[in-house]
Amino acid sequence: MPxxxxxxxxxxxxxxxxxxxxLEKTGYxxxxxxxxxxxxxxxxxxxxxxxxxxxxLDFSSSPSSIFIVAVPDKAIGTxxxxxxxxxxxxxxxxxxxxxxxxxxxxxxxxxxxxxxxxSKNKKIDFSSVPLFIEASNDYSKTIIATLAQSVxxxxxxxxxxxxxxxHLAAVFSCNFNNHMLHMAKNxxxxxxxxxxxxxxxxxxTIDKAFDIGPENAQTGxxxxxxxxxxxxHKAMLEDNPELKEIYITLSHHIINQNxxx
Amino acid sequence: MPxxxxxxxxxxxxxxxxxxxxLEKTGYxxxxxxxxxxxxxxxxxxxxxxxxxxxxLDFSSSPSSIFIVAVPDKAIGTxxxxxxxxxxxxxxxxxxxxxxxxxxxxxxxxxxxxxxxxSKNKKIDFSSVPLFIEASNDYSKTIIATLAQSVxxxxxxxxxxxxxxxHLAAVFSCNFNNHMLHMAKNxxxxxxxxxxxxxxxxxxTIDKAFDIGPENAQTGxxxxxxxxxxxxHKAMLEDNPELKEIYITLSHHIINQNxxx
Numbered sequence: 001m002p003x004x005x006x007x008x009x010x011x012x013x014x015x016x017x018x019x020x021x022x023l024e025k026t027g028y029x030x031x032x033x034x035x036x037x038x039x040x041x042x043x044x045x046x047x048x049x050x051x052x053x054x055x056x057l058d059f060s061s062s063p064s065s066i067f068i069v070a071v072p073d074k075a076i077g078t079x080x081x082x083x084x085x086x087x088x089x090x091x092x093x094x095x096x097x098x099x100x101x102x103x104x105x106x107x108x109x110x111x112x113x114x115x116x117x118x119s120k121n122k123k124i125d126f127s128s129v130p131l132f133i134e135a136s137n138d139y140s141k142t143i144i145a146t147l148a149q150s151v152x153x154x155x156x157x158x159x160x161x162x163x164x165x166x167h168l169a170a171v172f173s174c175n176f177n178n179h180m181l182h183m184a185k186n187x188x189x190x191x192x193x194x195x196x197x198x199x200x201x202x203x204x205t206i207d208k209a210f211d212i213g214p215e216n217a218q219t220g221x222x223x224x225x226x227x228x229x230x231x232x233h234k235a236m237l238e239d240n241p242e243l244k245e246i247y248i249t250l251s252h253h254i255i256n257q258n259x260x261x
Numbered sequence: 262m263p264x265x266x267x268x269x270x271x272x273x274x275x276x277x278x279x280x281x282x283x284l285e286k287t288g289y290x291x292x293x294x295x296x297x298x299x300x301x302x303x304x305x306x307x308x309x310x311x312x313x314x315x316x317x318l319d320f321s322s323s324p325s326s327i328f329i330v331a332v333p334d335k336a337i338g339t340x341x342x343x344x345x346x347x348x349x350x351x352x353x354x355x356x357x358x359x360x361x362x363x364x365x366x367x368x369x370x371x372x373x374x375x376x377x378x379x380s381k382n383k384k385i386d387f388s389s390v391p392l393f394i395e396a397s398n399d400y401s402k403t404i405i406a407t408l409a410q411s412v413x414x415x416x417x418x419x420x421x422x423x424x425x426x427x428h429l430a431a432v433f434s435c436n437f438n439n440h441m442l443h444m445a446k447n448x449x450x451x452x453x454x455x456x457x458x459x460x461x462x463x464x465x466t467i468d469k470a471f472d473i474g475p476e477n478a479q480t481g482x483x484x485x486x487x488x489x490x491x492x493x494h495k496a497m498l499e500d501n502p503e504l505k506e507i508y509i510t511l512s513h514h515i516i517n518q519n520x521x522x
Contacts, residue, residue, distance in 0.1 A: 014480070072485060073482075073487055073490050074487060074488075096490075097490045097494070115458065115461070115462050117466055117469065117480045118480065119469060119477075119480065121477075122469050122473060122478075124465070128461045129461055130458045130461065156458075162452050162453075162454065164493065165448055165454070165497065166448075166452065166454055166458075167490075168498075169444075169445040169448040169449050169459060170445070170462055170481075171481055171494065172442075172448070173442050173459050173462060175481030175515065176441045177441045177442070177463065178466050179479065180433045180434055180437045181434050181467070181475040182475035182479070183430075184431070184434035185430075185476065187427075187429055188426075188430050190426070193419075193427055195471070195474075196471065197376065197391045197417075198376065198434050199467075199471050200389045201377055201378060201431055201434060202435065202438065202467050202470075204377055204385070205378055205434070205439050206438070206442070206463050206464065208380060208439075209439055209443075209446075209463075210456070210457065212380070212382060212383060213446065214442040214443035215443055216380075216382075217383070217439055218436065218440065218443070219380065219435070219439075220435065220436030221358075221432065221436075222436060223436070226334055228335040228358075229334050229358045232425065233429050233432065236425065236426065237429075242517070243514075246511065246514060247432075249506065250437050250440060253440065253504075253507060254440050257443065
């Protein structure tokens with residue numbers, strides 16, 4: 001890793017929180033953390049060596065050659081407009097859905113999209129996280145790929161269009177999956193059943209899905225058209241109309257998908 | 262394990278397929294497999310020692326002292342009416358949602374509900390599966406608990422009412438979770454992105470849910486009220502109205518649940 005390479009993070013959220021220290025460990029220097037809220041920037045900066053916290057976007061005299069924009073999607077465009085850099089600097093964002101071209105005013109631009117869910121209070125092992133990259137030119141691509149290799153086990157090149165599709169798939173397999181677990185936990189909690197007892201079932205569900213394919217792994221009342229059980233479940237959800245609606249919608253969809261296969 | 266204890270399975274589906282050989286391994290004798298379709302019964306019987314396949318329910322002269330009814334929920338009542346047994350035999354069903362009282366005509370009755378998803382083409386390690394039992398009397402409870410201990414690592418006593426709630430939680434955390442993975446795979450497949458690349462994300466999602474609780478683990482566009490991304494996703498689902506509806510319903514529910522917390 002080129003010791004002289006210095007990075008600035010624009011944003012101090014969940015991803016920056018984990019990625020900045022990981023990059024520092026491999027030899028990159030993290031020069032600055034920007035946040036609109038200086039307290040947030042400082043909280044991350046103090047986890048790093050020789051790193052300053054800033055709340056302005058004028059980096060025209062910064063020593064950093066790579067700027068990682070890790071802010072909410074809707075803020076990327078605004079940040080890009082305000083960001084002042086040395087013209088040779090590379091700017092990447094880390095969004096799944098936002099096109100690389102939101103950074104169109106920078107010659108050397110790219111994307112660094114780690115396919116993972118980050119929470120500040122849960123450590124992450126980047127070496128098992130697949131990274132999807134994009135770059136505006138060969139120079140940027142080389143620099144981004146070098147950075148990728150230093151922390152992530154594997155990286156793939158993916159267009160903005162396909163990356164947004166991948167992000168949509170991630171919402172289903174991560175956010176919606178987590179929500180299903182949340183609903184299951186609510187039901188377990190209401191009945192004094194420890195949620196942890198569901199862990200082997202959930203682990204087997206995902207092992208099976210990645211082993212034989214989710215389209216071959218479905219079990220339960222919907223796929224076997226067991227209306228007796230589905231009716232009993234709907235009756236149990238009578239006092240929670242929103243959840244009952246979700247139960248009905250998903251059960252119908254499982255049945256319809258199975259017909260279509 | 263009492264070598265003289267002989268078991269008959271009523272049903273030859275996914276659960277019987279895995280549980281019958283597992284019980285045989287611990288010293289139980291599996292005497293007979295019943296299925297309406299003799300071919301199905303025979304397919305399982307031939308995986309076992311000295312086991313016959315039958316398509317009738319008159320077991321009045323059977324050497325079995327335990328009968329495990331592992332048929333679809335809606336068939337349990339019908340089977341219970343037709344089943345002829347020695348009056349001291351124990352009859353258990355394996356359903357999550359069906360009350361034990363569907364077996365009310367048998368003095369020694371119970372339930373053996375393994376909280377797991379079973380597919381014939383995927384091996385299962387019962388020692389990590391939590392088992393929920395119920396029994397009509399102490400005699401049955403002792404016999405059922407002995408059987409439970411022989412194959413399952415842990416078992417808990419749970420009433421019919423709470424068991425049906427647990428089963429509902431299982432539908433959310435297993436069947437609906439698998440369906441989310443199915444939808445994610447469809448999106449990945451349509452874009453030539455290997456589904457396996459989503460495995461670390463999904464593993465981290467469930468690790469985090471059981472580590473810090475799903476209510477503390479949610480990420481993604483809905484929880485951060487990122488309407489830019491949600492609108493982009495909805496636009497991408499324009500030609501799949503059913504899936505778009507699921508996306509909208511679940512996103513709203515994530516937002517509402519978060520408000521309610």
